[in-house]
Amino acid sequence: MSPNQFQVKVSFADHQRASEARLSLSTHELTIHTSKGSDINTTTIQVPYSCIYGYEAPADKSTEDNDKNKVVVHYVAFSEPDLRNPSAAKRTTAQFLFERTEDAGRFIQTARDLGAFPKPKRILLLVNPNGGVGKAKRISDSVVKPMLQHSGLTVNEQYTEYGRHAVDIAAKVDLDEVDSLVVVSGDGVLHEVVNGLLSRPDWDRARKTSIGIVPAGSGNAIAASLGIVSQLVATLTVVRGETSKLDIFSLSQLNRPRIYSMLSFSWGMMADADIESDNYRWLGPLRFDVAGFIRMIRLRRYPGKVYVLPPKHQQSHSTAKHQLTPPQSPSHKREPESRFQHLLDSNIKEPPKPWSVIPNMPFYSMLLLLNCPNVGETIFFTNTIRFNDGIMRLWYSAETRFWKILMPFIFDQQNGKMVERDLMKDLECGGILIVPGVEGEPDDPSTHKVTEPDWVTSPAAKAQNIYQKPGLFDVDGELMPTARTLIEVHPSLMNILVPEWLYHKDDDNSTARAHEAAVIQAIKAQQKVRSSFGGILVAATAVAVAAAAIILSADGHSPVEFLRSTLQL
Numbered sequence: 001m002s003p004n005q006f007q008v009k010v011s012f013a014d015h016q017r018a019s020e021a022r023l024s025l026s027t028h029e030l031t032i033h034t035s036k037g038s039d040i041n042t043t044t045i046q047v048p049y050s051c052i053y054g055y056e057a058p059a060d061k062s063t064e065d066n067d068k069n070k071v072v073v074h075y076v077a078f079s080e081p082d083l084r085n086p087s088a089a090k091r092t093t094a095q096f097l098f099e100r101t102e103d104a105g106r107f108i109q110t111a112r113d114l115g116a117f118p119k120p121k122r123i124l125l126l127v128n129p130n131g132g133v134g135k136a137k138r139i140s141d142s143v144v145k146p147m148l149q150h151s152g153l154t155v156n157e158q159y160t161e162y163g164r165h166a167v168d169i170a171a172k173v174d175l176d177e178v179d180s181l182v183v184v185s186g187d188g189v190l191h192e193v194v195n196g197l198l199s200r201p202d203w204d205r206a207r208k209t210s211i212g213i214v215p216a217g218s219g220n221a222i223a224a225s226l227g228i229v230s231q232l233v234a235t236l237t238v239v240r241g242e243t244s245k246l247d248i249f250s251l252s253q254l255n256r257p258r259i260y261s262m263l264s265f266s267w268g269m270m271a272d273a274d275i276e277s278d279n280y281r282w283l284g285p286l287r288f289d290v291a292g293f294i295r296m297i298r299l300r301r302y303p304g305k306v307y308v309l310p311p312k313h314q315q316s317h318s319t320a321k322h323q324l325t326p327p328q329s330p331s332h333k334r335e336p337e338s339r340f341q342h343l344l345d346s347n348i349k350e351p352p353k354p355w356s357v358i359p360n361m362p363f364y365s366m367l368l369l370l371n372c373p374n375v376g377e378t379i380f381f382t383n384t385i386r387f388n389d390g391i392m393r394l395w396y397s398a399e400t401r402f403w404k405i406l407m408p409f410i411f412d413q414q415n416g417k418m419v420e421r422d423l424m425k426d427l428e429c430g431g432i433l434i435v436p437g438v439e440g441e442p443d444d445p446s447t448h449k450v451t452e453p454d455w456v457t458s459p460a461a462k463a464q465n466i467y468q469k470p471g472l473f474d475v476d477g478e479l480m481p482t483a484r485t486l487i488e489v490h491p492s493l494m495n496i497l498v499p500e501w502l503y504h505k506d507d508d509n510s511t512a513r514a515h516e517a518a519v520i521q522a523i524k525a526q527q528k529v530r531s532s533f534g535g536i537l538v539a540a541t542a543v544a545v546a547a548a549a550i551i552l553s554a555d556g557h558s559p560v561e562f563l564r565s566t567l568q569l
C-alpha cells in the first residue's frame with residue numbers, strides 16, 4: 001500500500017453499519033473505496049478538499065483505546081445533479097477506524113500536508129439580528145457555529161447593536177487579533193465593514209484583512225455574485241479561507257467623508273425602488289419586486305449630466321494603485337488615492353479630456369454602476385462583469401415607457417440577459433462624474449447638494465411633459481446625498497472570501513477540474529433556472545399594490561395623468 005493509502009473501517013453519518021474501505025489522499029481529494037457487500041450504494045466516494053470543513057482526532061491519553069484509532073472528517077456533499085437549489089449541499093461526516101493509532105496519526109499528518117484540512121485562522125463573526133427578516137441569529141446558531149465547531153478556527157461572535165455599528169467595529173478592531181471579518185447578514189453590513197476598514201488611519205494594512213459574507217439579508221447580491229448559494233456553502237467558504245481580490249469604488253462628494261462600495265451605485269428608478277423597498281422589509285426578498293413595480297408604474301426622469309473616463313486611463317492608473325495621497329497637513333487623513341478629486345470643484349464646469357459627457361442625455365430614467373453580476377439574490381444582471389476586473393460597468397437609460405421597462409424585469413431577471421434588451425446603454429469606464437440637476441447648478445454651493453423635493457420646472461422638461469425628480473443616490477443599498485459625485489475604481493483593493501472550487505489554483509488534475517466544473521455549472525444553472533413564473537406572480541401581486549398606489553396618487557398625479565404620461569399620449 002502506498003504511503004497515501006490507508007485501510008480502515010468506515011461509517012457515514014447516514015449509514016450506521018461500518019464497512020471495510022481503502023482511503024487514498026491525492027493532491028486535491030480524499031477518495032473512499034468501500035468494499036463490496038457494504039450497505040453503502042456507491043463503492044467510491046470522492047471528497048474534494050474544498051468541501052472538507054473540519055475533522056476530529058483523538059487528542060489525549062485518556063481517550064478510550066478504540067477512539068485512539070478513530071478520525072472523523074466533516075464535509076459538505078453536493079447531491080448532483082440536484083445542485084440547482086441550495087438544499088443540494090448537505091453537511092455530512094465520515095468516521096474512519098484505523099487498525100493502529102500510528103496509522104490514524106499518519107493519515108492526519110498526510111492530509112494536513114496536502115491541504116485537506118482548513119488552516120487555523122481567527123474570525124470575527126458579525127451577526128446583524130435585524131438583517132433580512134430577522135433570521136441572521138438563527139442562521140448563525142443553526143448553521144454557521146455548528147460547522148465552525150470542528151474547523152480549527154478561532155471564532156468570536158458579536159451582534160451588531162445599532163445601524164452602522166459594523167462601521168465602528170471594523171474601524172476599531174485589533175488587526176493583530178483577527179484574520180477575517182465575516183458578516184452574517186446582508187450587503188448593508190458588509191458595506192459597513194468595507195467602510196470601517198478603509199476609514200482607518202492604517203487602511204493600507206486593514207484592506208488586506210479578508211472579508212466574507214454568510215447571506216442572511218434580503219438582497220444578498222454579493223453572495224450570489226460569488227456563487228454562494230446557501231449559508232452552508234458560505235460557511236464552508238469562510239472555513240476554507242480562499243480569497244479573491246475585490247475591486248472597490250470610491251464615491252467622493254464635496255465636504256463629505258468619502259464612501260466606499262463593493263457592489264453598486266444607482267440613481268433613478270432602481271435607486272428609488274431599492275431605498276423605498278425598506279418600507280416593505282417584512283416581505284423579505286420580495287420587497288425589491290414590489291417596490292420596483294410601484295416605481296415602474298410611476299416612472300420619473302432624473303435630470304443631470306454624467307461624464308465618463310475611458311477605462312484605459314484608469315488602467316494606467318492601476319499600475320500606481322493604492323498609493324497614498326501625500327499628507328498636506330497634520331490633520332489630513334490618508335486614504336486610497338484619488339486622481340480626480342479636483343473635479344468636485346464647482347468652478348470646473350466641464351471635466352477636461354479624456355473625460356467626455358454622455359451625449360444627448362440630459363434626463364435619465366435609470367443609471368446603474370455595477371461591480372458584480374448580481375444586483376440581488378434573485379436578480380442576475382449579467383455575466384459580463386467580474387468583481388476583480390478593475391473596470392466599472394455603467395448602464396443607463398432614458399426610457400420611460402412602463403411596459404418597455406417591465407419586460408426585462410419580468411422575463412430576464414434571472415437569465416443574465418437583462419442588459420441585452422434594447423433598454424439600457426452599456427459602457428465600460430474607469431471613472432464617472434455625476435452632476436445632478438437641470439443645468440448642473442447645485443442648490444447648495446458648499447456641498448453641491450440638490451435639495452428641491454419636486455423638481456419639475458425646467459422649460460425643456462415641461463415641453464416634453466417630463467415628470468422629474470432629483471432622485472436618490474443609492475450605494476450598496478444605502479442612501480447618500482444627491483450631489484455632484486466623483487466615482488473612481490480602486491482595482492483589487494480588498495480581499496474577499498470565495499468558494500474554493502470557483503477559484504482553485506492551477507493544477508493538472510482532471511478529476512478535480514471535472515468535479516469543480518460540475519459544481520460551477522450547477523451553481524450558475526441555479527442562478528438562471530428560477531423560473532420566470534415567479535416573476536409573473538410577483539408582478540401580479542405588485543399590480544394590486546400598485547393600483548392602490550395610483551389611486552392614492554402619492555405623487556400628486558391623477559390616474560388619468562399618469563396613464564397619459566406612461567403611454568406617452
Ligand SMILES: Nc1ncnc2c1ncn2[C@@H]1O[C@H](COP(=O)(O)OP(=O)(O)OP(=O)(O)O)[C@@H](O)[C@H]1O
Nearest residue numbers: 132160161162163164185186187188217218219220
Ligand atoms: N442591531 C441593529 N439594529 C438596527 N439596525 C441594525 C442593527 N444592526 C445592523 N443594523 C442595520 O441594518 C441594516 C440592514 O442590514 P443588512 O444590509 O445586513 O440587511 P438587509 O438590508 O436585510 O440585506 P441586504 O442589504 O442584502 O438587502 C444596515 O444598514 C445596518 O446598519
